[in-house]
Amino acid sequence: MVQKDEFEKGDRRLLNFGHTLGHALETQYELLHGQAISIGMTYACHISEQLCGFRQTEKVVNLLAKYYLPTYATFDKQKVFSVLKMDKKRERKEMNYVLLEKIGKGVVKSISLIQLEKIIGEF
Secondary structure, X not given: OOOOOOOOOOHHHHHHXXXXXXXXXXXXXXXXXXXXXXXXHHHHHHHHHHHHOOOOHHHHHHHHHHOOOOOOOOOOHHHHHHHHOOXXXXXXXXXXXXXXXXXXXXXXXXXXXXXXXXXHHOO
């Protein structure tokens, strides 16, 4: 997949599931990459519930917890959002966010930064 889509224009973008919020958390807190991405995946599931009708968040959270990965965290939302909005997946005033319609069916949704900030503020 990586060799066929070197510049992340197609399906390879789906490998970024959990990375948008995860990378922002990783740069602001003392987390290992896998820990930050696990937390990012959890919150991406919750965003997927709101925007895609995803209904399997508990299943994802239980699987991550089974491998002793963190799933939720308390964090400074403004601080993390200020880092998140600089992510390479941002295009002008929107973020291309990897979400789930169901387990095994990822999609890339363009979310306005205003809407994304509001959603993250609700966590």
